Ligand SMILES: Nc1ncnc2c1ncn2[C@@H]1O[C@H](COP(=O)(O)OP(=O)(O)OP(=O)(O)O)[C@@H](O)[C@H]1O
């Protein structure tokens with residue numbers, strides 16, 4: 001059963017075709033990787049799925065519903081959330097408050113409902129998410145007091161606090177050292193068990209190859225390969241796509257991303 005089905009998704013930035021007829025499905029309960037050289041269209045893909053950019057053509061079906069024209073907040077409320085390449089943490093709020101802000105986004109109707117039937121926002125979801133990602137010991141610290149690796153985990157926690165069905169991660173391991181990346185991989189593996197399917201974009205091949213069930217490869221906006229990590233690692237098209245744009249970034253190499 002697919003939580004996400006993307007059909008012929010095409011995005012243009014002016015004259016540039018950033019995504020060109022991308023068709024793929026993400027199965028519920030899997031961790032799916034999306035890789036490709038710089039500028040391949042990976043962030044554009046996440047932007048189009050979350051409604052941050054409008055597709056020129058194509059269809060996005062999430063949890064059985066056509067969401068192609070839905071606004072970003074409608075998609076996140078439906079259970080499709082993302083993280084950003086820049087972490088976008090609130091540096092003046094504690095880790096716990098960073099999650100609380102994300103957990104409770106009032107709507108018109110929830111504000112009315114709160115006036116008549118006050119709910120106690122006891123932070124249950126926040127506590128559960130902090131626990132899931134081993135963040136309870138730093139819950140009262142400011143993001144600026146934490147290591148880079150832990151800051152990345154806080155950004156992940158903020159996306160997960162609403163218990164999304166699908167989370168889209170844009171380079172969660174960028175700038176992390178190998179130890180921090182391995183720790184992040186351990187955390188990502190916990191997500192399917194709590195009901196969150198994962199689509200992860202990253203240049204770090206140790207992360208992608210170690211955690212993903214399936215990997216898709218983008219090059220110049222087109223899907224050029226897909227399969228298990230082993231299949232993708234040995235695919236000549238993939239090796240050519242990387243070696244064609246960079247001599248250092250190969251699928252077998254571990255590239256520290258910018
Ligand atoms: N808002 C925009 N306006 C014009 N061109 C854009 C815009 N956003 C992205 N592009 C271009 O679209 C292409 C795809 O960019 P995108 O950011 O999706 O690549 P990416 O695979 O995420 O790259 P990276 O690995 O460097 O993050 C690139 O050529 C980029 O320059």
Ligand SMILES: [Mg+2]
Nearest residue numbers: 042043044085
């Ligand atoms: Mg990107």
